[in-house]
Amino acid sequence: MTPKRPELADFLRRSRERLTPRDVGLTEGPRRRTPGLRREEVAALAGMSADYYMRLEQARGPQPSVQVLAALAGALRLTEDERDHLYVLAGHRPPEGARAGGYLRPGLRYLLDRLDGVPVQVVSDLGDLLAQNDLALALFGCVCSVAEEDRNVVLRWFADPVVRAHFAAEEHEEQSRQLVADLRAATARRGGDAASRSLVARCRAASTEFGALWDRHEVAVRRSHPYRLVHPELGRIDLDCEVLATPAVDQRLRIFTPPPGRAAVLDELRVLGPRHLCE
Template sequence: MNKQELGAFLRSRRERLRPEDVGLPSGPRRRTPGLRREEAAVLAHISTEYYVRLEQGRAPRPSSEVLAGIAGALRLSDAESDHLHVLAGTAPTRNRLHRRDVRPSILALLERLPQTAGLVVSATFEVLAWNGLAAALMEDFAELAPEDRNLARRAFLGSTEPDRVPYGISDATEFRQHVVMRLRATLARYPTDPEVSGIVDELRDASADFARLWESHDVQAAPVLTKTFRHPAVGDITVDCDSLTLTDRDQHLVLYSAPQGSSDAEALALLNVLGADAGEYRR
């Protein structure tokens, strides 16, 4: 049970709710944002004293029934409810290192995908495997040290210029939010993995933007269906974005493709011809 993180998460979820969201009158004398602790406790059918102790990190582990009541009271999504159980220690956590080895069948699949840029990303956003089109669209990861293949570092530490975005992507702001949410969930699943805690600490210390987003305690990101890359060799390319979870290794297979016959598909085909050398245009 991570008492401090649990308390901070409960507080952040309570403060985002308005009384009218849960059928309560707002009243004229509210000095703090969101619901009061006593209101959250009543909605969760637990004592105010116990709820306060939970937020303060002083309470013993709550039961699954209590957590279910709190999740309902705070209107948590499925992902947030799962995260709540992980923090409370009532869900299985991975007290080991997150996996970075990619299944051979996935490596073979990457090379057989026609006109599709594909890469495998670890639970900490390290690019573990990629095909030639992904190297042409983004960069040649083979030329980078493993620590420099991390998309979280690229998103927050890749440039000191505020208007620069990784790979010219159109959704840089949303991607950074997605990174923070995924890393928070990863840290809850791998609390003893030094690489996971290490990258979180590094980004919190080095990036004010990451630190600000981290304090929001959000854990659920909206799905990304399309993404536009601004490529210096072929211009803007808008692609369909599909992310498939490889559950057994806690990795994601990310695929970028374009509708057949579209100008974006033609641009991808040109990048396929240029190969990894197209990444040189970014340097």
């Protein structure tokens, strides 16, 4: 990313001018001619020289590091959105947001309950199934029929042949590649943390196919893709999956919709009700 020095300088100046000494715990002395904080005050709060900060506001000097930007974001009392904007203007990727783990925000649970006309799942960025509605359970119930620590769509795909049997055979190769490429991206975003390393190790142990695909180092985030399922009672079901972002960086909302004119299959699925397809 290329720094946008004039915009960065303008944003720093305006952010500084919006603050008062009282906002940051400083005493507001007499003869203060400029609005907001002085450059020297911001520099002191951020732990840098006044000359360095002045050069940033004058669109001069080197590209600031992420450590400098973090210090400035704190000194200027920036919100998360403002902090991310600061990083982008300085030519850096914004820091990753907060993770929710297995916790589902009340608003997300409410949305899951209200979207009862289509199959919906909440999954982690690593593929852990966190929640799903009844229609999704009717389609993918086998994932929930196992122990909680095994409810991972990547692990089940490579470790359990029964899971694959519910997908059209011509989709197997592409499904495998997409799952591994998406997991690669998630692992990189996490910096190879313990959870991602453990999952990769389990998948490697379960499947030589996974190991071969992982070693190809393909990366592709899954945002939308088709699903071609084989239901034991309804036969072939074609669905499109849209992957939506949530406020947590490690959770995704997956919504499965039928092609135009094929919505009747969801009514048939609703009649059958929740069931464990792999039992």
